[in-house]
Amino acid sequence: MSEQLHLTDDDLVLHYYGEEVPRAESHLAACGACQANFTRLQRVMAFIDSAPAVEAPDGFERIAWARLQPALGAPQRGWVSWFVFSPARLAFAAGVLVLVGASFMAGRWWPPTMPAAGGPAPQIQTDAQVRERILLVDLGEHFDRSQRVLTELASADDTAGSVDISLEQSRAEQLVAANRLYRQTATTTGDAAIVAVLDDLERVLVDIAASPTTMTQEELDAVKRRIESKELLFKVRVMASQVRARQRDAIQVKSSTSTVGS
Amino acid sequence: MTDTAAVALAREGDSDAFRGLVERHSRAVYRLAHRMTGNPQDAEDVVQETFLKAYRQLGRFESRANFGTWLHRIAVNCSIDLIRGRKHQETGHDAADLDTLDAAVRDKDQRVDPSPERLMLSAEVQERVSRAMDGLTSMERAAFVLRHFEGQSIDEIGRALNLKANAAKHSIFRAVRKMRLALEPFVES
Numbered sequence: 001m002s003e004q005l006h007l008t009d010d011d012l013v014l015h016y017y018g019e020e021v022p023r024a025e026s027h028l029a030a031c032g033a034c035q036a037n038f039t040r041l042q043r044v045m046a047f048i049d050s051a052p053a054v055e056a057p058d059g060f061e062r063i064a065w066a067r068l069q070p071a072l073g074a075p076q077r078g079w080v081s082w083f084v085f086s087p088a089r090l091a092f093a094a095g096v097l098v099l100v101g102a103s104f105m106a107g108r109w110w111p112p113t114m115p116a117a118g119g120p121a122p123q124i125q126t127d128a129q130v131r132e133r134i135l136l137v138d139l140g141e142h143f144d145r146s147q148r149v150l151t152e153l154a155s156a157d158d159t160a161g162s163v164d165i166s167l168e169q170s171r172a173e174q175l176v177a178a179n180r181l182y183r184q185t186a187t188t189t190g191d192a193a194i195v196a197v198l199d200d201l202e203r204v205l206v207d208i209a210a211s212p213t214t215m216t217q218e219e220l221d222a223v224k225r226r227i228e229s230k231e232l233l234f235k236v237r238v239m240a241s242q243v244r245a246r247q248r249d250a251i252q253v254k255s256s257t258s259t260v261g262s
Numbered sequence: 263m264t265d266t267a268a269v270a271l272a273r274e275g276d277s278d279a280f281r282g283l284v285e286r287h288s289r290a291v292y293r294l295a296h297r298m299t300g301n302p303q304d305a306e307d308v309v310q311e312t313f314l315k316a317y318r319q320l321g322r323f324e325s326r327a328n329f330g331t332w333l334h335r336i337a338v339n340c341s342i343d344l345i346r347g348r349k350h351q352e353t354g355h356d357a358a359d360l361d362t363l364d365a366a367v368r369d370k371d372q373r374v375d376p377s378p379e380r381l382m383l384s385a386e387v388q389e390r391v392s393r394a395m396d397g398l399t400s401m402e403r404a405a406f407v408l409r410h411f412e413g414q415s416i417d418e419i420g421r422a423l424n425l426k427a428n429a430a431k432h433s434i435f436r437a438v439r440k441m442r443l444a445l446e447p448f449v450e451s
Binding site for chain 2: 009010013014017019040041043044045047048050052053054055056057060061062064065067068069071072180184199
């Protein structure tokens, strides 16, 4: 049989998935080479099928709920009720409003500059730079608030046997929703360092939000160890300071581009 | 409590009932989302979006339907939304051609002992398949998962991923070629 009549690898894939491939059945019955190729494909597919799916980490159900709960409103009761009687929802909405407002103000304050005829091309602010600046506007504040919650828990006195963390828990609950928003924005702007810290921070905030309101000494020690093991407090402090510095740099860049354009 | 009963209560605003549904189904949604996105963080985001959408659309859920199946469809759509959103951010991943992958696989073959005993371990198989799937672009991965694990037709995949049927088909072909290249040495050994 001439080579040009063999079934291609793509034909075999279609045949494997039950798609119509003219002459596939009859050719496979008559051609040892194609049959061997098809058997190799089937083996690989069987190997893939035998691989168990990746499982969620232990306690994922609790974590999923803790993440979800602050964002839930009452179903089918109209959008207005979403904003009522929940500090977490209000904080989330406030975060969104800040970002939207910052986008609007960024557009007003930092208009695109036009190149002067014959002069050097000004540094045009790209969409990514604008997005980054918008993120920086509120991110420093978010890191500061998170730092306060972590510091309070890390230094909480647990010698009495149990500690009421309801205040820190309520703050953590509000921060989880905002943190997720910042993390997604940072992912979009491609800022891996910020994403990494926000990711670590979110996991600990979720843990705090999902904890009992009154913690035993052991439970509080576990939270403290969690904070310490990832050097989270240190990372958040460093990141807050870097964000402030980048904010200052961004303002300087903005000033210089505005001057060129004027 | 059955899913149907929990949905009825959740519709009335009973958050504990919805919590029960989240606890019952979040692992299955995570497995699907991880398969589609290939990344734990994205999978967690998909879980979040899936349950948020489900909660907001509880009124549309028909009590005769299976809640798990309904949720599964939402999760597939949320995964696709995320993949579409990230499509334009892919750079090196998209550029990975078969020659590069081939070289990497051959290099890996020389370093890893593929003894049958080790391959018997499901964790080892999972690791190999995961690594092979990491070599796919996000579109190839989504097309492959939808075809191979979800059993969707090429037309359905094209519509879901906003691709022409021919492009969807070629995404599957490229995915299978890469998977074969990465896995055949282990399977044949």
